Structures are given as C-alpha cells and as structure tokens.
Amino acid sequence: MLKYISSSDKKILLELFTERKAIYIYYFHEKYLFSPAQINRFIRNYLKEKIISFDDYKIKLTEYGIKWIVHNRRKIFLSHNKKEWKKIPNGWLVKINENINDLKLKNNYL
C-alpha cells in the first residue's frame, strides 16, 4: 500500500491521467527534470500496486489505476506538502529583543 505520494509522483499521475496514453519515461525528465531515481521509484511503487503498466520504457495507467486516481483525487491533487497556512507573516513576528509593549504602541489596532 502506498504510504506517501511525492510531489513528483503527483505530477506524473496527473500527466498520465490527462493524457490517458503510454508516456515515454524520458518525457518526465525532459519536462520536469525528474531524475532517473525519482522515475524509477515511481515505476516500482505504482507497478506493485497495479496502478500503472510499464512496457518499452513507457508508462500507462491501468483501468484500476484510473479508478484509483478518481477515488483518491483529493489526496493526490488537493493536498499540499508545504503547509502555507502554517507560515507566520513577517510583520506578525516579534524580534527577540523587542519589547511586547513597544509592539503594542507601533500597532494602533491592538
């Protein structure tokens, strides 16, 4: 069972899902600069799950793979690894030497 879908996996899955045809592995290197290791790991993991077929250096989604993507579309395409919402905007940060009371004076709305 797949424990984690990497960002390169997601891009390859999206390409395979939209194109619905066998894609030559070099295409992913040429377009996204994915390394042979990234592509090799993708092939190994997704072949094992029968999500893709691999023949003559070309990858294609299986029938099951198409259904699997539809079923897991939120996890694959809507989840972001970088939790942007967790980042604190620069203006909201207090410098270590700054007095919290001085900050109150600066920000009238507090």
Added chain:
Amino acid sequence: MSEKINELPKSSNKMNPEDFIKLSDLLKIQTWLEDVCEALVELWNLCEYKNEQNLLFELLRRFLFLDYKMVNKNSESISKIICDKWKLESQSTIIVALCDDNKPDGSQYLIQILKSKFAYRYDWTEKNFLNNLSTVGQAPYHLKDGQNLILIDDFIGTGNTVERRIKWLRSKIEKINKPDIKIFLVSLACMQDALNVIKSLNIKFFTPKILKKGISDYYKGKILKNNIHNMKNLESKLHPMYKNLHLSNFNFGYGKAESLFAIEGLNVSNNVFPIFWWPLLIEERERNTILKRIR
C-alpha cells in the same frame, strides 16, 4: 498516505535520452543507487568515453550491496552453520569480532546482529560474544582447553588482515600452552583470491558469498585489456593524494582486490575500486561519491 518519506532530488542537468535510459536500467537492478542518484550521475559524467560508461554499468550491475535485510538473513545462516553444521556448543565456544584496536569496524556491526540470532538457542548467552580480538584471554574461561574461538568479519578482501590476526592469536595460545584450542572463521563475504590465504591457515571457514575480481575474473583477452585501460583512465581523474593516503596503494582496490561489495550504512572497504569512493578529483575538487569511506 500521509506518512512523509525523504523526497528524492530532481536532476540538476538535463541528460540525453540514451544516458537516461541506461541509468534507469541500472537503477532497476540496483535500487540502492536511487538514494545516491546525484553521485551516480556525477560518476557517469566523469567518463570521457562510452566504453568507460559501459564498464561502470557492468561493474555496478554486478555489485553486491547488502542491505540490513540481507545482512540479517546471512547472519541467520551463519548461526545455523555454527550450531547445526559445526555443532559447536555454547559452553566451549566464543564468537569474537576481528577488530583488534579502539576503532569501530564492520566486524563489530556483524557480531551485534549475529548475537540476536542465538537468542532462541537457550544455552547461548552474552558471555559467548566478544567485540574485540584483543580482549580474548582477559577472562580465564576465554582460553581453556577444548575451547572453540570463532572469529568473525564483515568482509575479507585480500586475507592479509585475517592471516595477521590469526597468527597473533596462535602465538598467544602457544604462550599459555593450550594446544587444544580450535580457531574458526566466518565472514559475510570473501574475495575468491583470499581463499588460498585462508586455506593456508588450516582453519574451518564459512562465508555465504564468494566474490570474483570485478574486472580480471570477468573478461578475457582484448576485452580485459581494454577494460583495464578504461579503469586506469577513470582512476587517472582522481587526485593522487587524500589525507596522506596515496591513491597508488588503492588502484583497483587495496591489494588489487577489485572488489564489488558494500554493506548499507557502513564504511566501504578499501578493497573496492576507488572510483566509487575516492573523494577528491585531480583538480583538487571534492566529489560526491556513491559509496563513503572515512579516513
């Protein structure tokens, strides 16, 4: 699906389709290279000619890389040889790592893994295992008449280290006048050429893997000559000195062993071709290597 693993890095440069496919083929056979793909590409690009790349492909294709699972499995077979084939009993047997100084090495890694394989054999205890050859004899029960001493090492390249340490041990046994002590030897892997050295020591030996020389034992005639030339050409791109080590002592691996062997996470043996681990290029530039060795 949320568990995060280390994401592999992208390529820093675009490769041509032929190289990309060739490296993909190699990664399919040797999946451990995935984690060092950047170093692999760097190694690939170090080659001036296709013949050099073809040689590296062949050497890496045949490379024996033991991951933890394989070490574990081989340790299991070593324990079976000791107990079921050699029929050595716990009361009269001590298993000793071949390490003889204060520097940690692969023999200590192996003895730590091997120890657990004896857990279900009731009579064996921690007392049966020593992590340093120099400690043999410190307790009176180590060297008594009828004792069996099993020396273990992770890898035997030329056999010279083993020979030296067994001679030292024998002289120690002679000094205390206990002729009835038997010495055995086991290792995870051993070069075929070292077998003669071990045979001359007249001891029982077991290894699950016997390895041939990476170039000399695989090619003949003109192809052999060409591949020796290819490797010499590749090694000429390495700096002749690194931290007071002379590359000339390690050409084709220490003792010209031509080894193609490594254990996951351990310092690679100096018997391995230096092109896979020597960290400095001729122009005094550090290089990213697929295998690591600390000096």
